[in-house]
Amino acid sequence: NAGVMQNPRHLVRRRGQEARLRCSPMKGHSHVYWYRQLPEEGLKFMVYLQKENIIDESGMPKERFSAEFPKEGPSILRIQQVVRGDSAAYFCASSPGTTGNTEAFFGQGTRLTVV
Amino acid sequence: TQLLEQSPQFLSIQEGENLTVYCNSSSVFSSLQWYRQEPGEGPVLLVTVVTGGEVKKLKRLTFQFGDARKDSSLHITAAQPGDTGLYLCAGVRDKIIFGKGTRLHILP
Numbered sequence: 001n002a003g004v005m006q007n008p009r010h011l012v013r014r015r016g017q018e019a020r021l022r023c024s025p026m027k028g029h030s031h032v033y034w035y036r037q038l039p040e041e042g043l044k045f046m047v048y049l050q051k052e053n054i055i056d057e058s059g060m061p062k063e064r065f066s067a068e069f070p071k072e073g074p075s076i077l078r079i080q081q082v083v084r085g086d087s088a089a090y091f092c093a094s095s096p097g098t099t100g101n102t103e104a105f106f107g108q109g110t111r112l113t114v115v
Numbered sequence: 116t117q118l119l120e121q122s123p124q125f126l127s128i129q130e131g132e133n134l135t136v137y138c139n140s141s142s143v144f145s146s147l148q149w150y151r152q153e154p155g156e157g158p159v160l161l162v163t164v165v166t167g168g169e170v171k172k173l174k175r176l177t178f179q180f181g182d183a184r185k186d187s188s189l190h191i192t193a194a195q196p197g198d199t200g201l202y203l204c205a206g207v208r209d210k211i212i213f214g215k216g217t218r219l220h221i222l223p
Contacts, residue, residue: 004157033210042121042203042215043158056210091157093211104211106157 004107012113013082021077021110025094032075037089082114119214127220136217138204139186147187150203194221
C-alpha cells in the first residue's frame, strides 16, 4: 500500500512562472490537506479538499494560489506568477475521513525554490 | 496569532539526560497529536491522545494530554542521539493545526 506520493520532490521556478504541485493520496483516502512549511517553522494549513470539493481554504493566500482534487487523478496545488516568498516546502496529507476521527498521513513534500 | 505554542523552540542536551517538551493552547481540541520530522521528509505521526488526562508511552517517550484537552507534553527519558529531530504538536478538529515545533539535538 503506497503512501502519499508527492511530485516533484524539488521544483525550481523563475519569478513569474507557474508552479504545479501534485499529490496522490493513499488508496481509499478521499480527503486531502495541503500545508506550507518555511525553514525552521511548523506546518501552516492551506486548504482541505474532498473529491471535487473545497471544504476549507481559510489558509490559502487570496491571490495566485488555487487547489483542486478532481474525481480522477491527483490533487493539484497551483501557484501562478511565483515570487521569491513562495519558496517553501509544501506538504500534502490524506485521510479516509475527517481528521477528527482518523489519522492523516503525510507525503515527503515538494520543495519549491523561486529564483 | 499562534494557536498552539510549543516550548522550548530549541533544546540541546547530552545523551542520557531526560527532557520535556510542552504544547499549550487556549483552545480545546478533539485530540492532540505529536509528530517527528526529519530533514527533507514529511512529518511522521508518533501518537494521538484523545481523552483528557490520557497518558501514552512509546518506549522512552511519554505523552500526556491535559485534563482540559488544551495542552500536552512529551517527555523523553535517557535521550539518545537518534532522538534528534523536529518534534511537532498538532491539534485536531476538522483539520490538523500545527505548532512551530521544538528542534531537539542530542549530543553524544
